[in-house]
Amino acid sequence: MEERLKKLKKATKKLQILNQNQRADLILNIASAIEQNMAKIIKANLIDLQNAKDLSPALQDRLKLDEARIKSLADGIRDIAMLKDPIGKIHDGWSAKSGLKIEKISVPLGVIAMIYESRPNVTAEVAALAIKSANGCALKGGKEAINSNLALANIIKDSLGEYGGCIEYFDISRDEVKNLIKMDRYLDLVVPRGGEGLVKFVSSNASVPVLKHDKGVCHIYVHQDANIQKALNICINAKCSRPGVCNAAESILVDEMIADEFLPLLKSELDKFNVIIHGCDKSKQIIKCQSADELSYYNEYLDFELNLKIVSGFDEALSHIDEYSSGHSEAIISDNYSVCEMFLSLVDSACVYANASTRFSDGGEFGFGAEVGISTCKMHARGPVGVDELTTYKYIIRGDGQTR
Amino acid sequence: MEERLKKLKKATKKLQILNQNQRADLILNIASAIEQNMAKIIKANLIDLQNAKDLSPALQDRLKLDEARIKSLADGIRDIAMLKDPIGKIHDGWSAKSGLKIEKISVPLGVIAMIYESRPNVTAEVAALAIKSANGCALKGGKEAINSNLALANIIKDSLGEYGGCIEYFDISRDEVKNLIKMDRYLDLVVPRGGEGLVKFVSSNASVPVLKHDKGVCHIYVHQDANIQKALNICINAKCSRPGVCNAAESILVDEMIADEFLPLLKSELDKFNVIIHGCDKSKQIIKCQSADELSYYNEYLDFELNLKIVSGFDEALSHIDEYSSGHSEAIISDNYSVCEMFLSLVDSACVYANASTRFSDGGEFGFGAEVGISTCKMHARGPVGVDELTTYKYIIRGDGQTR
Known part of the structure; x- marks a missing residue:
């Protein structure tokens, strides 16, 4: 696993050199590939649905991908490609007393891990949101959607060509997830999205910072x-x-x-x-x-x-x-x-x-486009988490030989 | 301890109702009280210095508070009072398609725990930064500065009158600190400031989110x-x-x-x-x-x-x-x-x-006034942490009966 994460981090560095048009094009590739491979996705989804006969009708419905839903997924991904680019935004800028020119600019977080349940759409939506914000992405979905998720992840990786390495799907056990979310050398953020049990499991075991999507009372x-x-x-x-x-x-x-x-x-x-x-x-x-x-x-x-x-x-x-x-x-x-x-x-x-x-x-509804979830944390991001919330910032300081 | 934290949280709510002028006045009260009680502070500090005979000259110097340093501490606190208020700043605002008017505004984090070593100035500086950003504050300094810290904390609490409850000094053992930083029901953030050992201890034991001030290579x-x-x-x-x-x-x-x-x-x-x-x-x-x-x-x-x-x-x-x-x-x-x-x-x-x-x-040097530390985290705040970084935001949404 460590080897895969190391590669993911390296591939992410490569993604981060691209400009916003190149990243948007990658996302449009994902949307087209999903439409072109509709039959493959529906086939994989049918296996998941067959295995899900014991789940409640509501859960079965959440799991289901049909032609209309895949079309709408692809459209949603095209919308993400068209969002205002969140990277390189100058939040603030000023001259300090020393004459240094300081700029606070938005930069990618790095590599994000998403641990989620049920809806296989999330696989594609989060991949697109990650690329839009120039982040790499480790995905781990629920076992009930494993065939749909793997099909989607493979189609996405293929469509990204030489940048396919920046999205990795981890088909791993709960114990291995426990290890994954401690890999703070390779991961910058973990987002649990699912039931209360999943959120608790992730927040109590992670040493990577967690963006919690807790219950909504x-x-x-x-x-x-x-x-x-x-x-x-x-x-x-x-x-x-x-x-x-x-x-x-x-x-x-x-x-x-x-x-x-x-x-x-x-x-x-x-x-x-x-x-x-x-x-x-x-x-x-x-x-x-x-x-x-x-x-x-x-x-x-x-x-x-x-x-x-x-x-x-x-x-x-x-x-x-x-x-x-x-x-x-x-x-x-x-x-x-x-x-x-x-x-x-x-x-x-x-x-x-x-x-x-x-x-x-x-x-x-807020106008952020697709979202990674709704944060109930107070740190970093609160409320709907879109592409802007998947960034951090750094200070760029231009001088002319200043010493202190 | 839980009882004290519960009271601290309640006192913080009371602080948050004050407007910016009232909060600035409280901080000016701290500065005056520190100057007026200079003799008391120096007396307490002398006990710490006497107990510190075995420490290195550099550490003894860090520990020392004399008339000039206390005067400069008070002046630094007055500077904090005069900073631009970080609360209620409208980061963004727009009308959504639904006609809802959405504003993203800065709000306090809540209650901040500061675990620090050595310089007793930190006690007063962090208390002032917390009040400026309308946060409550749990302080725990190093045992080498315990007399200076307690003297300062008491003077600060007295100077705040009915708002004294929003600053609490915890004279507790390392084991109790371990408990403290798990109290995520009462604490919103813990900031460790000190050597590598302290930072590691806090990050590996906290369930409260940590703003790390890690080493600078x-x-x-x-x-x-x-x-x-x-x-x-x-x-x-x-x-x-x-x-x-x-x-x-x-x-x-x-x-x-x-x-x-x-x-x-x-x-x-x-x-x-x-x-x-x-x-x-x-x-x-x-x-x-x-x-x-x-x-x-x-x-x-x-x-x-x-x-x-x-x-x-x-x-x-x-x-x-x-x-x-x-x-x-x-x-x-x-x-x-x-x-x-x-x-x-x-x-x-x-x-x-x-x-x-x-x-x-x-x-x-960045022009933030005093700082809580320099964050090496990517989440929430990066680089110098001043009063703006001690805030989060919330969305305020004004409607006219909208349903979805």
Whole structure:
């Protein structure tokens, strides 16, 4: 493995000498190769699907690659090629007292390891994002998608010609992954993307820096001055439009003052999706629902299930979010200007919304193009991780013989 | 300990509600309190100095606080108060396709733990940098400075009045430090600042993200088109002006074409400082010096001692730096425009210089004010770490009822 990583690092150096047009061309090659090899990919995917008969229909669907999905994958990759180049951007520049001219410019991180589960698209998307940001990439997907992933990885490597060495797929065991994520001599970053178990496994075993994509326990706070119709739309959208994703809401907090009016309306909308409600004691006096306990509020249900809590006002909402949020995305619904601004300022999460659904926390919706994931770390990158977040910076200093 | 950290986190929340003027005032209070309590600090420092009789004169000097040093410490802290506020800076802002207005703004990291050795000034400087960036701060200094550190920490806490809780000094054992740096529920970042042993201990035991200040194996590459006088000045400055610091040069690479001319001149300058030279075989044919072996080139001497190597040209210099550099600071000395630009572009270190001494890699010289250290990490912050590097960002999103 060390030998492979050494080669990967060397191939990455070669990639980094290319200019932005050359890197964009490599990415366009990937997109074309994926379309041209559609039959091969579908064949490999069918084997994975056959082996996945015991998985839930939702997971089987995530695994599936058909003609339409492969076409859309290729289009997505072309979009990545067209993104503004993230390398060589001058973040800042100034003359120091010594007369030195200092520039802070964006540079690639180096080699990124991506440990992921399920959707085989990730293999191609991450390869393209890595090349766009002039990074090398070690990929390790879930075993349920191994045939699809290997087919994609081989097609990608072939399409890159002499630069194929900068993408490496590691078909390795969990124990070997444990070794991989300790190789800080060759790897600059590891991104775990998948269930809570995977994320914990990677963060507790890595000595390479980890960009965590942790769970999303997202809150919607319906303030007493909320526009009731907007609040209803947003709550339903945030919970029910796609409950299995990290930016879906898991808890709704409602101001006491409007609970009598709002809760029955909310319940009748949630009932249309058969949402299981875990309510606080006060909620249970207004609508029929299950009981929430202290631990419910930490849950990421990822399903048609949510927590409901009546709060006395802004302060209680804020301290509830402080305690139970995973720092992903939270929203307030209110027409009160200063309350909204206070919420936006005081809530310490990656994405904080006023009067919009938490479902917008997404690289595509933010305009970043495809994303590597949503970071719940505070270090390095927070929120959607696109190509800009896969860079670091260095200082370039031009002098004329200065000594100190 | 957990109880103290919980309180620290809570006190930090209170600090974060203050505006920039209020935070600057708190820092000015620290500076005044330090001056007013000068006698108390010197008294405590004398106990440390008495206990340090067995340490080297250099270490004793680092430990010492006298009237002039305390005055200059207070002035440095006033400078920190006057820095541009790093919080609430809008890094970027745009309207998304959905009509959402997205802003990316700088926010505090949260609570920072600083594990450091020797200079007691650090206690006050880091406290001031933390408050400037609206972060709480857990401090743990070396046992050799314990009396000075405790005196300073108490004076600082008193001067902060009701905000004193956001600075906590931990007078704890190494085993307890091991626990402290695993408290990722309360701490957002740990910065180790000291010898290689301390940095390794912290990075290998922390589950809190670490901002490493690793060793500085800095290179000067004297290219064949170098102005010889500038090259000599810079080499001598980079090695001899303060050999014990991380931005001092440890290795000098000289182009073959000019070695016969340059090496004798360099040697006669280095001899004035009694610098021990570890030369490659070719160097030894030109000047009298010790032999460098493969491992010498990884050394951070931190003393009047350096490696000297003759290289065949740019490519060999680059691959030598790639292999042996610790990613801190490197310089090229050349009057050739394209060679300088290639060096600036291809060398992957935090600070890359053309025609200037590596000794400028410093928060003060960069114009950042005081610094927490020089990061050799690629993630989050690279190079000098000032108040801006003690922040993260969040996205604030203003909508009008948008759902997805």
